[in-house]
């Protein structure tokens with residue numbers, strides 16, 4: 432099993448002091464900075480654009496993990512990568528030509544991820560897996576932080592882990608939504624290795640302790 436990585440989602444950060452919050456999770460040892468981009472179409476919320484990514488880039492050495500919850504990702508992929516994205520994840524649901532979109536991310540020099548909503552079958556991944564660096568399995572319906580974890584996604588995590596093993600892929604499995612000290616062990620036991628957490632980290636009085644506690648709980652789920 433690959434080591435667990437913690438990816439704080441800045442959706443729950445203090446936007447009036449954003450880079451200071453980023454610094455706190457970096458100092459706490461979190462590996463990925465999860466940046467949620469929402470367009471008000473694919474999901475009913477509007478958040479961050481490439482300008483914010485560009486502004487944060489010189490402030491942090493963290494791995495910038497961009498989660499595009501948008502209808503037409505092809506229009507924005509290059510701009511996000513130029514702004515400092517290390518990984519760009521697109522949702523399978525709104526994309527018409529997933530192979531083209533994943534190829535575009537890689538051509539432009541970033542790692543490529545594919546995200547699936549809780550109700551989406553992992554079958555859509557079958558012919559794209561060899562190209563993909565990360566599979567993001569949503570454990571809430573995307574759009575908002577602070578929602579309750581959907582346990583029905585657990586068998587899907589295990590199914591995707593088996594798919595990756597079958598095709599000899601070293602892609603990571605990320606989970607996002609309702610991840611906290613209580614749910615971390617179960618998702619790792621099921622096969623996830625990158626844990627996104629927003630409210631459980633930035634909603635905590637002690638951000639460093641929250642990162643540590645989620646990591647400790649997650650490591651308790653390692654087989």
Ligand SMILES: O=C(CO)[C@H](O)[C@H](O)COP(=O)(O)O
Nearest residue numbers: 573574576577608609629630
């Ligand atoms: O993608 C997201 C919402 O669409 C967020 O990253 C996710 O919900 C994290 O928030 P929390 O940890 O509070 O559930």
